[in-house]
Amino acid sequence: MTSQTRLVPVLEGDMVRLRPLGPQDADAMWDGLDDAESMRLTGTTATFTREQIDEWAATIADRPGRFDWAITHDGDAYRGEIVLNNLDDDARSATLRLAVDAGHRGRGYGREAMQLVLRFAFAPPPEGLGLHRVGLDVLSINPRAQSLYESLGFVVEGRQREVYPDPDHPGRWADAIIMGMLDEDFEAASADW
Template sequence: MTADLPELRSARLVLRRPMPQDVETRLALGRHREIVEAYGGTFDPNATFTRAEAEAAIRFIEQQSWAWVIDAGRFVGHVRLHSIDWQDKRASLAIGIDDQAYLGKGYGAEAIRLVLGHAFGRGLHRVSLRVLSSNSRAIACYRKCGFVEEGHEREAALVNGAWQDDIIMGLLDREFGSS
C-alpha cells in the first residue's frame, strides 16, 4: 500500500518515505523531556537513547501505510494517518517533531497541511486526532490548521504518575483551507 504514497512538498519541507540515513539522524537527536512528555511518555534523564530505539522509530514509520518522514534538509520528525476507514471516509492524524530546534516554528503545521491536502484530495471527509490537554503547543498548532475541539476523554493518560485528559479534535474536508 505504501508504493503509491507520494512525496509531498512545501516551501520548507519534503514529506517522504524513510531512508537508511534517517536512523543516524534520529539517534543523534536523542530524547528530550518536553518531547517525550508531549507524546505521553515518562522522561528518564538517566536513560540513553539507543541505536536499537532509533532503528525501531524509523522502522515504525516504514511499516505504516500512510506515514511520512518530515524532512527539513534532514529528518526532523514524522507525520501519519492511521485508523483509516474508507467506508466512512475518515482517518486519525498523528505527528511528532523529534528535533527541539524545529519546535514552535511552524514546521508541524506545514507538514499537517500537506497531509490534509493529500488526504482530502484522496476522498477523506474527516480527520481527527487526540492530544494531551497539557500539550498547549500542539493544541495551538492543530487550531492553526483548522481543527476544532470536539470533546474530552477524562483522565485518559497517565503521564509521570499524574492523570491527564485527552482532547479530541476534528476537521472536515469542507473546513480545510478556511482557517
C-alpha cells in the same frame, strides 16, 4: 480498515519537504527518544530498544494503512515526522500524528507539514486520498499544539479524562482532547492558508 500498502508521495512546501520515512532516519528517531519534552507532551510512555527503532524505520514503508513522512528542511535531514495512520477506506478516515524535533519547534515547520498532509488527505483521488475525516488527540498539558490544531480548522469533539500521568507533576494526570476535521472544515479553513 485497509490492508493495502500504498506509495508515500513526496510533498513539497515553501519551508519543508515531506519525504517517506525510511531506514536513513533511524539515528534521528533514536536521538529523539532523549527529548523529554516531546515524550511528555505526546504521552509516550513506552521504552524502545535501538534494534526496535532500526527495524521500524526499515519496515515502515511496508506497513499497510498508513503514510509516514520525515519532515525535512534545508536538505534531506530528518527534523521530525508526520503520520496519517489508522486509514479506513470504507469510513474515509484517518488519524494524524505530528512530532517536530526540539531544535526545530516554533518555526512553522509543523504547521506547514500539517497543511501539506491535510491537502493530500482531503484531495480527491488520484491526487490525494479523498478522506471525509481526519482525527487526532492532544494532551491537555500541550495547549500550544491544541492552539495550532484549532488554527488549522480542527474542532474539539470530546475529552478523555486523566489518560496520562504527567511525569513532571507526580500524582497529576492529563486529559486527551479529541479533535477532528471533516472535509467541509478543511474546505473552510484551507481557504485562509
